[in-house]
Amino acid sequence: MLEELKLTDNQIKSVDLSGNEKLKVFWGSGNKIESINLSKNIELEQLWLSNNNLAEIDITKNTNLKQLLIDGNKLESVNILNNKEIYYIDASDNNIKDIEVTKDHYFQYYDIYPYKSKSDDDMRKDAEYFNVRKKY
Template identity: 40%
Template sequence: MKKYIAFSLAVIGLFALSCSNDGDSGSNQPNIIIKPRTAIADAAFEQALVDLGIDDVVDGSVLTENAEMVTSLVMDNKGITSLQGISDFTMLENLSANNNQISSLDLSANTALKFVFVNNNDLTSINVTGLAILEKLSIPGNNVTLLNISGNTALQLLDIKDNTLGAIDLSNIPNSLQLNTFAVENNPLTCIRVNSEILNDIPSQWTKDPEDNYALTCN
């Protein structure tokens, strides 16, 4: 009887040791780290990122850490219809996406932007609020109906010709010496609001339609 009990205890001990070893081997398995990814809805946009070496395959997303390191995106003539996901490019300073088919663009999260060129797209709206260091904004050849640049006080170039703007307010631009280039022709507006300093010193290189007027207030 004693031999039977001893044998049983030995078997139980071996089983317990085996389970313990199994647990130890599991704990030594490497941890799988899942890195955050940014959704890129437009395949043409993502292909442009692949071409630039920012992404490696068109699969609907890009590593967020890669997006956060980008300072310049030049994606002209790429057939892009949407820049959804651009908000995660938080260090972006230069954006050029001319001659695409982008219909709306929200850049309010890209506060490092200095240069934005989205000429000849299908834009009906663009949000550049909060871009305090934006120096150049070029959007000719679109269908933008409303543009708020009240917070873009560092602007040096503003090209908004060939749109459908009913009004534009430059009154928050400090002076006309800073805004060296301004083009607003071929828009259905007749009044361009400015401040008194600009009104007294309209640069000769600024361009507008003959019927447009600069004024301190616009109806």
């Protein structure tokens, strides 16, 4: 079974990974991907989808995910509540207005700049939370 798939820097608009249930690594950065279904890829540990055209992404079933690179897309929210193993997230250069984390998340690296929170108060609270929860 396929465990790694690297399709970076192509002109790919869509990709079907549903038949690759043992996939652990997918690098699809530098394409034109607009949507992706990852619901069957529950063993996924690394997901690189930087610089695509994603407006939404559902990684709620990818509970083994450790690295998430989704920078340079059109995302407004990211739900990582089920992704307790995640330690590296780059969601910069999006339109992020909402990112949900819990006290169980410990990050070695995170970048969500620019973060367009609902209010300055929310932004300050989130920044304090991220600074407190960062673990090296």
